[in-house]
Amino acid sequence: MRSKSDKKKPLVPSLRFPEFREAGAWExxxxxxxxxxxxxxxILKSQTSESGDIPFYKIGTFSKQADAFIENKIYEEFKEKYSFPNKGDILISASGTIGRTVVYDGKPAYFQDSNIVWIANNENILLNAFLYYCYKTIQWQTDDNTISRLYNDNLRKMKIVVPPIPEQQKIAHCLSSLDEVIGLQAKKVQALKQHKKGLMQQLFPAEGETTPHLRFPEFREAGAWEVQTIDQLASKIAQGGTPKTSIPKYWNG
Known part of the structure; x- marks a missing residue:
């Protein structure tokens, strides 16, 4: 959605839900x-430990498993005195892999300053659920097309195109529903992979054995598998090579 030529692009999406087709342009x-x-x-390094009350997420563990913790006393004090995300706020990685996002779930946790940031947005203007998908469309880059850190000023200048709240809700609900389906399918695929892995372990003999633990009914009386070397099974073993550069016909595409 971010572009240097926003004025040249239409502010109306090519695909729109029927009830919003006459709702006008996005802003x-x-x-x-x-x-x-x-x-x-x-948080100072001296304030962290390898175990403790509250997980402390650094840029290297952002969206992963925390490997550092802080005391609950520090967490409660800092949460009360200083800025802290609300449940649903979209956290962004500002270094490393720029633009990774995590939706803060409201559970006790603390995040590394300057490396993990968020926009404290007014949801009467922009819903977090919609902002999450806006971030997915942004090209996180600077003027020289490279970026090693997302500075606050870079983030403030980023442009997005925003529809009215009801349309934001509709779009976010549609996309999040698809994400849920994708997530369920991914779990099914992972379960099938594990099932296949288990089957292969049963359908092939274990090391040092010649009979698999699981066989199809028609092969249960077929006897043991035969152990052979590769050269007993193949007429020859060959490998490729690099063509000689002195022979033009090998290098004409």
Whole structure:
């Protein structure tokens, strides 16, 4: 959705739900005009430990498993005194792989300052659920097409195109429903892979054995499998090579 030529592009999507086809154009907004760029108060290394009360997510463990923790006392104090995400806010990685997102689920956790940020947006203007998908469309890059860090000013200047709240709700619901289906299908695929792996272990003899533990009914009395070397099964073993550059016909495409 971000572009240097916003004025040249139509502000109406090519596909729209029927009830919004006459709702007019979407509005271009800078993220800085929607809410402030926020981050947690800095945590010193001396304030962390390998185990403890509250998981502390650094950029390397963002969206993964925390490997550092802080005391609950620090968590409660900093959460009360300084900026802290609300449930549903979209956290963004500002270094490493730029633009990774995590929806804060409201559970006790703390996040590394400046490396993990969020827009403290007003949901009367922009729903978090819609903002999440806006982030998926942004090209996270700077003027020289490379970016090693997403600075606050970069984020504030990012542009998105925003429809009215009811249309935001409809789009977010549609896309999140698809994400749920994709997630369920991914679990099914993973379960099938595990099932296949288990079958292969049963359908092939274990190391040092010649009879598999599981056989199809018609082969249960077929006897043991035969052990052979590869050269007993193949007429020859060959491998490819690089054609000689001195022979033009090998290099004409």
């Amino acid at each position: 271009v907004k800078r993220l800085g005009g929607i809410g402030s760029v926020s981050m947690c108060k800095r």
